[in-house]
Amino acid sequence: MEWLLLFFFLPFVLTMMFFNWLEEKLFKFRDREKLEEGEILLHENKFVEAQLFFTEKLNHFPKSSRAYFYRSKANLMLKNYFSALYDIEQSISFDNTVGEAYVIKGKVLYKLKEYDRAFLEFDKADWFFRSENPETLRWRGMARYCIGQVENAINDFNKAVLLGDEDAAYILRTKFEYIKKRG
Template identity: 90%
Template sequence: MEWILLFFFLPFVLTMMFFNWLEEKLFNFRDREKLGEGERLLHESKFVEAQAFFTEKLKYFPKSSKAYFHRSKANYMLKNYFSALYDIEQSISFDNTVGEAYVIKGKVLYQLKEYDKAFLEFDKADWYFRSENPETLRWRGMARYCIGQIENAINDFNRAVDLGDEDASYILRTKFEYLKKKY
């Protein structure tokens, strides 16, 4: 009896899995085709227009991780930190393999003065970038400095400098005065 039930149920399940996979691939293809204008607006520092653009796109593609990601960047630049946090969490929930998303989330948490959570996000980003992204290392060092891990922060800054990050070099030269004044 179970075999008969399995015989009829298994093709149904496999068909549903195939169509879900196909729908996801089509959404990703359409997203790439239609988000270029918003990315251009972000690149030109037209953050209000970019935010409106991605909000409009999310009406049609509510599961687009790229649209949420880019809207979070626009919100971050507009200092709408809670909106940026919501958007980046939505983006990560749809696609958690983008290291840059963890960097944005860490920056937002850093601006909200949640340094321990920001450190964890920068650490995730560093794992995705395999310690090859100087910006991630610098921001993780800044978060480590704020939670009292001075020696580890210095190591992160030195690794960022080795990768060519001039901002990390400046922070080290000024003995963290830049961090005390700015943040």
Template identity: 45%
Template structure:
């Protein structure tokens, strides 16, 4: 009897609690908070965005989103070591930001650290659940540098299947283009 009464009290409590609790993650809240800076990046105003996220990092030092977007701005300004630092810090705060893995891989790739770049692109593909053509294309570029041509070709084909025209162009370039002689 007491168990039934307890269940009658616990079930409504759980239902009410479910509808009252905020379900947004800290990353979602930070994306809303830094929407102004994110819009600057989308408009390709990277200098202004870098200043914005410099201030955001000072005001919110535990925000993975602020560090990730500052890292993206540093990447666009070819400050690769600063980008790697910011993106590494962002991923240490929240390791589920898939774009940060790809951006970090691009920085490593630009520094010709191909093994590290491949590892980051691989993580980016995994975290984006195979739905990002950019991650596949960049991973293929790193694999080309590592002389993993069959796997690179597969990555490029998957990127093309996801709609990446740049990957289609790369597939028509050596070492993937095969000329048939009659």
């Protein structure tokens, strides 16, 4: 009896899995084609226009992790921190394999003075980048400094400097005055 049920339901399940996979691939293809204009707006520092553009795209594609990601970048630059946090969390919930998303989330949390949580997000991003992204190391160092892990912060800044990050070198040279002014 069990074999009979398996015989009838297995093709159904496999068919549904195939169509779900196909739908996901088609949405990614359509999103890629239609988000370029918004990316250009972000690149040209037209953040209000970019925010409106990605909001419109999300009305049509409510599960687009990339649209949420780019709208969070626009909101971050507009200092709409809570909106940026919501957007980046939505982006991560749809696609948690983008290291840059954790950097954005960490920056938002840092701006909200939630340094412990920011550190964790920068640490996740560093894992994705395998300690080869100087911006991630610098921001993680800044978060570490704010939660009292000064020696580890210095190590992060030194790693970032070795990767060519001039901002990290400036922070080390000025003995953390830059962080004290921002924090």
